[in-house]
Amino acid sequence: MSRARAGLVLFIALAIGIGGCGSSGDSEADRSSVVVVGAGAAGLASARRLADAGISVIVLEARNRIGGRTWSYDFGGETTIDLGASWIHGTHPELEQLVAELSLETVNTDFTNMLVHDTSGGTRQIDDETVADLEIRIGTRVIAAAINDAKASIQSIIDRMWQDNVLADYSFEFIQYITTMFFETEFAASSETIPAQAFLELLPPAGEPTEPGDDLGAKNTAFPHGYNQITDHLATGLDIRLNTVVQRIDYSGESVQITTDDGSYEADVVIVTVPIGVLKAGRIAFSPALPERKQGAIDRMGSGVLNKLYLRFPHVFWEQEPDVLGFSAPERGGFAVWHNMEKITGQPILMAFTSGQSAIDIERLNDAEIVALAMERLRGFYGDGIPEPIDYQITRWHSDPFSLGSYSYFALATELGDRAILAEPVVDKVLFAGEATIDRAFAQVPGAYMTGLREADRIIGWERFPSQR
Numbered sequence: 001m002s003r004a005r006a007g008l009v010l011f012i013a014l015a016i017g018i019g020g021c022g023s024s025g026d027s028e029a030d031r032s033s034v035v036v037v038g039a040g041a042a043g044l045a046s047a048r049r050l051a052d053a054g055i056s057v058i059v060l061e062a063r064n065r066i067g068g069r070t071w072s073y074d075f076g077g078e079t080t081i082d083l084g085a086s087w088i089h090g091t092h093p094e095l096e097q098l099v100a101e102l103s104l105e106t107v108n109t110d111f112t113n114m115l116v117h118d119t120s121g122g123t124r125q126i127d128d129e130t131v132a133d134l135e136i137r138i139g140t141r142v143i144a145a146a147i148n149d150a151k152a153s154i155q156s157i158i159d160r161m162w163q164d165n166v167l168a169d170y171s172f173e174f175i176q177y178i179t180t181m182f183f184e185t186e187f188a189a190s191s192e193t194i195p196a197q198a199f200l201e202l203l204p205p206a207g208e209p210t211e212p213g214d215d216l217g218a219k220n221t222a223f224p225h226g227y228n229q230i231t232d233h234l235a236t237g238l239d240i241r242l243n244t245v246v247q248r249i250d251y252s253g254e255s256v257q258i259t260t261d262d263g264s265y266e267a268d269v270v271i272v273t274v275p276i277g278v279l280k281a282g283r284i285a286f287s288p289a290l291p292e293r294k295q296g297a298i299d300r301m302g303s304g305v306l307n308k309l310y311l312r313f314p315h316v317f318w319e320q321e322p323d324v325l326g327f328s329a330p331e332r333g334g335f336a337v338w339h340n341m342e343k344i345t346g347q348p349i350l351m352a353f354t355s356g357q358s359a360i361d362i363e364r365l366n367d368a369e370i371v372a373l374a375m376e377r378l379r380g381f382y383g384d385g386i387p388e389p390i391d392y393q394i395t396r397w398h399s400d401p402f403s404l405g406s407y408s409y410f411a412l413a414t415e416l417g418d419r420a421i422l423a424e425p426v427v428d429k430v431l432f433a434g435e436a437t438i439d440r441a442f443a444q445v446p447g448a449y450m451t452g453l454r455e456a457d458r459i460i461g462w463e464r465f466p467s468q469r
């Protein structure tokens with residue numbers, strides 16, 4: 001039961017002189033055919049499809065907003081920025097069709113249009129030739145390791161390449177930057193914790209083309225008015241209970257009992273779409289406990305961290321043409337990878353990514369310290385004359401209690417096939433969706449969206465589940 005409704009029940013009880021101080025937990029459970037846990041892209045996609053098929057569905061969301069890891073934010077009344085996902089990377093026909101139907105304004109970002117500054121004052125435009133050369137040199141070693149030494153970390157492979165003189169044409173700090181940009185930012189994890197094998201799950205099944213979702217590079221669709229335009233559309237007319245934290249899912253009986261911090265719910269089936277970080281931390285108790293096979297996959301999967309820092313300046317002082325600005329240094333991580341958000345927002349805004357352990361360390365600092373650290377990096381390259389930011393926004397996805405990380409990644413303990421196990425239903429009563437439960441398009445909104453549709457279609461396909469139109 002929602003907080004608002006519980007309040008109403010209490011008010012009526014007191015007004016007619018019965019009951020006393022009952023709480024929402026004392027009242028009868030709200031019932032629907034399906035309960036969806038989480039109102040992110042996956043949860044909303046599944047609820048939308050079920051509702052459209054005439055199946056009653058309630059969505060329980062812990063936060064006071066929908067969207068989950070899509071989070072469009074009004075930045076000082078001047079423009080919208082996305083604190084979670086920003087782009088549709090590559091080609092994803094289903095989501096692109098929705099974008100076209102909604103006539104959303106889009107801007108393309110070319111991630112390969114990148115200018116890298118180095119500490120000796122030089123710059124290097126990343127061109128196709130450099131990308132191809134690095135892909136061949138590093139890619140060959142990574143794929144060889146994936147086959148012969150699957151758990152070798154990306155960092156150990158790169159260290160070995162230095163020893164073998166394979167990277168001698170590049171500076172050490174440039175390769176540190178490339179490692180931060182192409183591995184750590186991509187996987188939201190430190191290169192010591194990503195095994196070579198992680199790349200195998202990105203490959204399409206034999207005979208299939210390398211899309212959708214694999215062409216991370218030139219085609220990246222951003223939304224100047226925010227990604228939440230999509231999730232808001234999906235949510236239209238749905239029964240969504242905000243501020244409702246699911247604590248326990250009991251599937252031992254005929255129906256499923258869902259206990260929240262604000263009352264109980266009952267359903268024939270529950271679809272769990274909470275982030276992998278939330279599952280790993282055991283924030284939802286399952287009764288009976290999840291099968292060992294499922295729990296094992298949850299334990300083995302990584303929950304990576306990618307954070308964003310947005311800085312709004314009085315005017316643009318950086319190069320206007322590149323989409324991505326790199327600032328290399330002898331150390332990996334830190335504020336190395338920046339996006340020229342002027343191109344998307346039309347405002348003098350820069351956005352920095354931090355990732356892996358470096359992101360976790362930075363997010364523990366206070367706001368002033370984080371902004372100062374980022375400004376120190378920028379001043380090191382643009383000089384002391386650059387202006388102070390007039391506004392900022394910082395994300396802390398690692399400590400966010402309803403995310404506990406930014407997205408899943410294939411960690412050293414992860415096994416091929418774990419995502420398929422994460423997607424398996426438990427006794428056809430507890431279903432799982434969300435970005436971690438899909439191959440190749442994991443860690444992406446289109447992937448999350450597809451998993452929501454997948455689980456809704458699973459239910460719609462069940463004979464025992466006639467629609468209730």
Ligand SMILES: Cc1cc2nc3c(=O)[nH]c(=O)nc-3n(C[C@H](O)[C@H](O)[C@H](O)COP(=O)(O)OP(=O)(O)OC[C@H]3O[C@@H](n4cnc5c(N)ncnc54)[C@H](O)[C@@H]3O)c2cc1C
Binds near residue numbers: 037087244443444
């Ligand atoms: C900084 C950042 C940048 C990203 N950039 C991109 C990008 O550019 N492009 C891209 O495609 N993807 C990107 N991603 C990944 C993308 O945002 C996610 O893959 C996707 O949004 C996940 O959707 P989901 O529905 O699986 O999970 P979520 O959106 O996290 O939805 C799960 C919901 O469950 C709720 N919840 C958690 N615990 C409970 C509980 N106990 N009870 C009830 N509700 C609960 C959460 O509040 C949340 O709303 C980015 C992510 C981050 C963090």
